[in-house]
Amino acid sequence: MDFLTLIQILDSSVRLATPLLLACLAGLFSERAGIFDIGLEGKMLAAAMFSAATAAITGNVWLGLLAGIGASMFLSIIHGLASITFRGNQLISGVAINFLAAGITVLVAQDWFSQGGRTPQLSGAGRFEGFDLPFADSLGSVPIFGPTYSELVSGHSILVYIAFLAVPATWYVLFRTRFGLRLRAVGENPAAVDTAGVSVVGLRYAAVAICGVLCGIAGAYLATALQAGFVKDMTAGRGFIALAALIFAKWRPWSALWTCLLFGFLQAIALRFQNIDLGVITVPVQLMDALPYILVVVILAGVGGKAIPPRAGGEPYVKER
């Protein structure tokens, strides 16, 4: 494999990892606050559809992004209502959101555009175009560093940079601010937080809302940056891979970044080489596709340190019994 091929594969990894990373961080906020969220997939899907639809109608991708975040937030609030206010089962609420999103996106798109549950193709200002960092052209001729900078680092849509900046931001918010300390505490021992006079419900809603924003960006990235429109079920299971990444990363932001990049890299390799011939054996593409899930099972089985979820995760908080 030559250097340029490697750069191309890494470039593809970054594109594939970005939606995973955003969804993974979204899940991180929610689960750290004790709200399990398997509705990431549904939120991304809803955001993808509404961002593409709004961008198609207004011709402005930023309005599309806002609409996507709004749609994702709306589903987040439903999840919050069901699992925080009404203390329902968080898994069931998440499943319901996935079903709701799968159906309603196609229904609304069909009603608005009559193109069989698609949105019209976006062009020009209706899309997030690649974004060249300064000096990308002039540095391109420098060996090793030049192609790395101009091909790999530069030229992505702005949402990619937002996603990568969200990692240190998440780390800072969770581990260096009072809000973050309380948010983590609410996922470990909500009673203690309550005793300290801080609202458990308020913190959990805040976490779920942040989750909605990040999922919204992820969905908008799929539909308006990677693609030029919404197609039914276009998230294709990425919300679930993000959940797997979250477990693999043991609910930590920096680990989430490396895990998502690893999963993106595995996908990119699988897409580039399909069946990989190692001389002795041939690795089929199906194995590469399944690898993220296999890795998660390995981690859950306790190899390489235990993955312990937030202790109060999945349980609604009841003040008095």
Add this chain to the structure above:
Amino acid sequence: MTFMQKILGATAAMALSAGAALAEPALIFDLGGKFDKSFNEAAFNGAKRWADETGNSFREIELQSEAQREQALRRFAEAGANPIVMAGFAFADALGQVAADYPDTKFTIIDMVVDAPNVRSVVFNEHEGSYLVGMMAAKASQSGTVGFIGGMDIPLIRKFACGYAQGVKAVNPDANVIANMTGTTPAAWNDPVKGSELTKAQISQGADVVYAAAGGTGVGVLQTAADEDILSIGVDSNQNYLHPGKVLTSMMKRVDNAVFQAFTDGPDMETGFNVMGLANGGVGYALDDNNAPLVSDEMKAAVDEASAAIASGELAVHDYMSDDSCPALNF
């Protein structure tokens, strides 16, 4: 809306005639959905053409899940619809069970063979059409490397790939054909993001014409090809209009003709095995204003010559599904 009115009108007429057999034809779409810009949409266009030309109406349903196949079939059969046309190979099992229960109803299944006295099985020689677009791809390619992106990895899609590769090799024996499948589950029909990445991967390996036989995933392939300024080839329906000047051609699978024919033949249709190939206009390539500047006279002449040779039986294109192997391509 007018269409709904037609349905409502037909229902009312049916109620008035108090159960008299009206023998309205019916069409069942597969999970891809009626407006997939591809296979199902072609079926719908055929039905619509029939309705426009005859002034009659037809019934239709879009499936939402696998479980509805048999249910939808039985409902139409019970309601007296005749003939009932199914777009998609996945109906084979359901039809095999239902057909015997309604001996007086005629069924047509597209892309699959069901052996029953009241069933017409329509299959297409996709490899022949793919051969033609493969020739065009090889002629249009500057780099000598062309790509194929399939949807779900099933024999039918490999049949497309194999015909395409043979066409490419016929024009340029040294050409390199990169063939990728999107996945092995039905999700592979609706993953444009993966389609895009596959296209980019093929472009970085030198491909400058990419043929997509991948349903909704193909939308991503065509989009990326247009973004990256290479040529793409659409499938099933004429997709040239999606990116004018960027789509070299489309491999037309005339599902619309099959549906139109079935509806026209009506309840008295001849059943049995129907092959739609180049010889009877079942497959072909699309040429319209959107891709006219891309297709040179020399290209067109060569393709038309090959088309005539295939139609007359002079030139045989290997069918992947006949022996599960392809002489021109390794999977």
